[in-house]
Amino acid sequence: MSGPLYIPVLPARQHATGAFGRLWPDVRAAIRPLWNLPPLPGAAPQTLTTAVGKYVDPVSAVSRHGGWIDAPFGEDAQIAALAEALSAYCEWGRLRPVTGPGRTGFQQMAAVETARRCRRGLGVRVRVPGEWDGRHREDVRGLLSRTGPEVPVDLLLDMGAVLDDRPDAGKEALRALDALMPLAVWRSATLLGGAFPRATAEMLERGSCERSRAEWRMWHEVRATGRAYAPLLRYGDYGVQPPSALGQDPAPGRKGGPPWSVLRYTTASSYLLFKTLTRGPDRIAVNRGAARRITRLPEFRGAGAGEGEAWLSDCANGPLSTGEGVGGPREWLRAGNLQHMTYVVRSLPGG
Incomplete structure (x- = not known):
């Protein structure tokens, strides 16, 4: 096989x-x-x-x-x-x-x-x-x-x-x-x-x-x-x-969905979800804060681990004066899949 x-x-x-x-x-x-x-x-x-x-x-x-x-x-x-x-x-x-x-x-x-x-x-x-x-x-x-x-x-x-x-x-x-x-x-x-x-x-x-x-x-x-x-x-x-x-x-x-979504991160034993906002005056601050919470985790694998971690690091370190790089639901799903799929492959025998 x-x-x-x-x-x-x-x-x-x-x-x-x-x-x-x-x-x-x-x-x-x-x-x-x-x-x-x-x-x-x-x-x-x-x-x-x-x-x-x-x-x-x-x-x-x-x-x-x-x-x-x-x-x-x-x-x-x-x-x-x-x-x-x-x-x-x-x-x-x-x-x-x-x-x-x-x-x-x-x-x-x-x-x-x-x-x-x-x-x-x-x-x-x-x-x-x-x-x-x-x-x-x-x-x-x-x-x-x-x-x-x-x-x-x-x-x-x-x-x-x-x-x-x-x-x-x-x-x-x-x-x-x-x-x-x-x-x-x-x-x-x-x-x-x-x-x-x-x-x-x-x-x-x-x-x-x-x-x-x-x-x-x-x-x-x-x-x-x-x-x-x-x-x-x-x-x-x-x-x-x-x-x-x-x-x-x-x-x-943004008009048809809920005002919130999530950033996701995979660790050895857990799935972590952090609340983000899709609209509202606090959107940039909350979303960069969610990314920072991930990058400060002991389990965070670093910006060099893959494209997903690189995106999370860029989002976490961006300025509060602009929403550039904060993303939306599709970008958050893409970043989540990038980090998850990379980590799963690295965790499997032969990966």
Whole structure:
């Protein structure tokens, strides 16, 4: 079994593609994102090629090392047109199609046929948002029987949001892996979990909060079990947004969104969130103060650690007389993903 070090689950949106494209080359080379097309509600099949291109063209441009492309929010009437539009990026680019249990039979077969034509393999995404459902095993077995041995397959076990209120997530992941790993000679297998929690006003009443990296703990728990597959299991998470954010606009605009947002920072065991302001007379002072709180942490890795830390340092040290370099929700997401993805790669064996 072979594969990359780190598989982040990312939205095919500007802040994520911008962050991925700005990673240092050695970090980017160790990552294969699972890109997710956002919802396209009501889009007619005849217009989907243009709509898909708006999101996937930037993904393809930064994916020289490959990755996967999924359309988990496709409406029933869009499935055929989505499959055709995405197949072009798989056949002529470096992306791989994705399917899994619970998808329509047409979507599954379209993904399999695309994988055969592009010869880069197929991602099998199995979602386990709660307890493992043993029926998924037979669904995956049936899917693999239609795939054939000539198509390399990658297992993407998606545990969704893994927070502290899911203490049995590691056990459920093991149940799923024990059932799924014998079904194929998987080219790679990845355990995916949620990352940063959704920030709320209540959570940030004191200006900041800290949450544990529960999905990081889950991955280590599974790796420590002694299973034959455990040392080969790749790590994945949802970057600096919760799984529910994949289908939402991360920055609807200062007039349409809340008056606050967050700067994010990843440490060895925790996620740290610091309140920022999107508008108001105190915006510059509060936002530079949030960046300074991060740069003064004992765990701060220094401006030379990566593009994310460099941006945070510049923001923290900028003048209060100007808002230049303070950024907004998209810039904060981009900086968060830059520092997070770089740190995860550096923390993994071989990184």
